[in-house]
Amino acid sequence: MTSNSPPTDRDASPTPPAFSARSQAVQALGRIDPTTRGVVPPLHLATTFLRDPDNAYSSGYTYARPDNATVREAEAVIAMLEGARAGAMLFGSGMAAATAVFSALEPGDHVIAPKVMYWGLRRWLLREAPRLTFDLDLVDATDPEAIRAAIRPGRTKLVWIETPGNPLWTVTDIAAAAAIAHAAGARLAVDSTAASPVHTRPLEHGADLVMHSATKILNGHSDVVAGVLAAAKPDAFWERLANIRSQWGAILGPFEAYLLTRSLRTLHLRAQAQARNAADLAERFSRHPHVAAVLYPGLPGHPGHAVAARQMEGGFGFMLSIRVAGGEAAAIATAAGVRLWKRATSLGGVESLIEHRASVEGAGTPCPPDLLRLSAGIESVDDLHADLDAALRQAHGS
Numbered sequence: 001m002t003s004n005s006p007p008t009d010r011d012a013s014p015t016p017p018a019f020s021a022r023s024q025a026v027q028a029l030g031r032i033d034p035t036t037r038g039v040v041p042p043l044h045l046a047t048t049f050l051r052d053p054d055n056a057y058s059s060g061y062t063y064a065r066p067d068n069a070t071v072r073e074a075e076a077v078i079a080m081l082e083g084a085r086a087g088a089m090l091f092g093s094g095m096a097a098a099t100a101v102f103s104a105l106e107p108g109d110h111v112i113a114p115k116v117m118y119w120g121l122r123r124w125l126l127r128e129a130p131r132l133t134f135d136l137d138l139v140d141a142t143d144p145e146a147i148r149a150a151i152r153p154g155r156t157k158l159v160w161i162e163t164p165g166n167p168l169w170t171v172t173d174i175a176a177a178a179a180i181a182h183a184a185g186a187r188l189a190v191d192s193t194a195a196s197p198v199h200t201r202p203l204e205h206g207a208d209l210v211m212h213s214a215t216k217i218l219n220g221h222s223d224v225v226a227g228v229l230a231a232a233k234p235d236a237f238w239e240r241l242a243n244i245r246s247q248w249g250a251i252l253g254p255f256e257a258y259l260l261t262r263s264l265r266t267l268h269l270r271a272q273a274q275a276r277n278a279a280d281l282a283e284r285f286s287r288h289p290h291v292a293a294v295l296y297p298g299l300p301g302h303p304g305h306a307v308a309a310r311q312m313e314g315g316f317g318f319m320l321s322i323r324v325a326g327g328e329a330a331a332i333a334t335a336a337g338v339r340l341w342k343r344a345t346s347l348g349g350v351e352s353l354i355e356h357r358a359s360v361e362g363a364g365t366p367c368p369p370d371l372l373r374l375s376a377g378i379e380s381v382d383d384l385h386a387d388l389d390a391a392l393r394q395a396h397g398s
Helices: 021-026 070-081 094-103 119-127 144-150 174-183 235-246 252-263 267-285 306-313 326-335 357-361 381-395
Strands: 086-090 110-114 133-139 154-162 189-192 208-210 229-230 291-295 319-324 353-357 371-375
Touching: 021 070, 021 267, 070 086, 070 229, 070 252, 086 094, 086 235, 094 154, 094 208, 094 229, 094 235, 094 306, 119 133, 133 144, 144 174, 154 174, 174 189, 229 235, 235 252, 252 306, 267 291, 267 319, 267 381, 319 326, 326 371, 357 371
Parallel strands: 110 133, 110 154, 154 189, 189 208
Antiparallel strands: 086 229, 208 229, 291 319, 319 371, 353 371
């Protein structure tokens, strides 16, 4: 039994589907440990399982590399949040989840991906993926016509988008991209890490696959590295992904899955609070004398605001970037001057992070040198504003 199989009565007593996604997530689908009646299921660490006398596995578990009960519990919550009829599959990292999708393609297949996207995956596509012998075109995914123009009839099998797109927070119209991909016989996969299912559910807009770096806001406590895929419907491609995960040993460990389920219980509260902080900061810094521009889809002047307003609900996410007046030197000095914000890679945690992305990404980055990427946490927004405001003024000698 693969981990994308639905939970059985043996595993859980699911909360009735009439309740909201928020309520179901808070109670992790209402699972009760059948032995102790504990409201938190136990952590399953076993790596191997007893065969029946006839050598069958009536328990449904065979070995820990393809499947684990604790992993399955976290997958079920994420599948519910995304409305994924095929289920969800957890991987050891976001990169493991994303690269599995590209690795499932056939030689000679054609892929379309955005120019603005998570740098780690963009670098992998440009440096490592050519060994897999699929063809790749990077396009301006904010323009549906650019996606359409890149289609190679009969050969394009995957359109990959990221919205909002890291680190410029560009917005791609998911429904439009899905229509173009499907007309060409291709799948649409969406990296929705910066939105979370609280604000966007790509499968509802026509996507076939959704990917998250669960390291980020799904976990939200900077103590788990994980990735996840969820699918609109079961098919041969989904089964191939399950085989890749099993054969390549890319499943998430049970302890990390246990922590992730813990975190999913508070996802709605965290995501909404972080989006409020991000929106407040974006509005305040858009008027700051030492900020040249604020990149945030929630601002009415953002070029993707109208599309974001259609496909995001309850907020525009927790990520924003500022372009610092005075260029690269002023941006680096600003990051050096903060005290409450933490200078660290990653995003989506309850602590607010700041990073000069061009320094991290290096040569070839599309990231402007004056840009600071901000991940809004759940601290007092007044404290966050005051700390960054002081660093900006110090960097400019004012």
